[in-house]
Amino acid sequence: MMDHSIKGKTVLIAGGAKNLGGLVARDLAAHGARAIAIHYNSPASRADADRTVADLRQAGVEAAAFQADLTTADANARLFEEVVAALGRPDIAINTVGKVLKKPIAETSEAEFDAMFAVNTKSAFFFIKEAGKHLNDNGKLLTVVTSLLGAYTPFYATYAGSKAAVEHFTRAASKELGGRGISVNAIGPGPMDTPFFYGQESADAVAYHKSAAALSPFSTMGLTDIADIAPHIRFLVSEGWWMTGQTVLINGGYTTK
Structure with missing residues (x-):
């Protein structure tokens, strides 16, 4: 039986x-990863x-x-090559x-449109491409998208739109890489309590988002809370390997598909 735990993985x-x-x-790291490459x-x-x-460390x-x-x-190709040279081929x-x-x-x-699609769409596509080339067999590949993929809302057209493409990239890659035992998924958190969220929102909008989820x-x-997302990510890149090709919205009942 294959080992899908985090222990010993890169x-x-x-x-x-x-x-x-x-x-x-x-x-x-707390669950036993051997090596972790941090991109910034x-x-x-x-x-x-x-x-x-x-x-x-x-x-x-x-x-x-x-x-x-x-x-x-x-840049994506160089990143994976540098990681492989420094830490070995990644499993996750x-x-x-x-x-x-x-x-x-x-x-x-x-210019704003191009910037959004460069970061959210183009970079995701080529990250998936290089992961497919460099991941060990039976590896795990995960992209963070957004729960706005399940929303009916104005003003986020370029954000949700540029992340929406990743849902199909995920499906396609899961089919293409499944023969090597690699699972591929996307996870869509709700609005998270981080600086990434607050920079775009007015006080009224923040108040709305804080009350919008069923579990708010x-x-x-x-x-x-990012602490509520991390366990789901850990699951999808370990024992949750049988789930593949999926976009999962994790948001306390903020949106659904």
């Missing part, structure tokens, strides 16, 4: 320096990446940080990278 987390990515890195986008995130790597995990702007195919690849924009379609510029009254903040 992990790559894109966007792993802080917030959800950083928590997932620490969680997988720019020098602005270097200090966070270094802190996460230090924490992982303190936990007895081999860890290293890798900087790359993943909006090009070459998780992409938490994302960019949000809240703006009416009528006010959205071409039982959450200390109303919003999705």
